[in-house]
Amino acid sequence: MSAGTALKLRKSDLLKVYRQLLKAYGCQHWWPADSPFEVMVGAILTQNTAWPNVEKAIANLKQAQLLSPETVASASHDQVAELIRPSGYFNIKAQRLQAFCRFLLARGGERMLRQEDTGTLRHDLLAVHGVGPETADDMLLYAFERPVFVIDAYTRRIFSRLGMIVGGESYEALRRGFEVALGPDVQLFNEYHALIVRHAKEACSKKPRCAECCLAGGCEEGGR
DNA sequence: ACCCAGGGTCATA
């Protein structure tokens, strides 16, 4: 629902930050995956987990020929769990992965879901056990190519450090804030979030605050 | 030997 006071973000400010990031890092070509289904799997596996661990898990699934909704859904819990072990939380995530694949199959597959409007699709994704706001939005933006702005811990840290948000806003408030300010733009949202992650991961992760940050307002800090 | 990572769910107050 709408928060009492809608988050006020200026388009010019957001675009300024975007240009700084783009200039510093260049085009990121996200999401790192070979197919939309792989994007969705990655979105679940990367929950609170470092990406290199997810890559190992996905490689295991590929090697076992388990990178399709049908095969994941029909495999045993233990087999899936064992394959995705490197991504952490493997019991929970095996359950989530299989629940999601069952959902895909029950809906007639990815092709059918593509025909839903964005609002309906988002609602349906969120109804799957283990798919929360960020996971759903990763899927919507990077697998379904819908103009949904993804909010994650990095987004909160960077923009609160820049003084553009407080940081404690609800997920929905932030998402709507960015979407309203920028206007629907799949390519922009895609690149923007990719750049945010790139910056957060590699920029000033070792210093509390980076003086030569590519963002003029100052960098995020490493800790939580 | 810590700290933390591209979250989400569930139980309590």
Added chain:
DNA sequence: TATGACCATGGG
């Protein structure tokens, strides 16, 4: 509504 516990591996 809002915290806290829990899930678990691997890199710094």
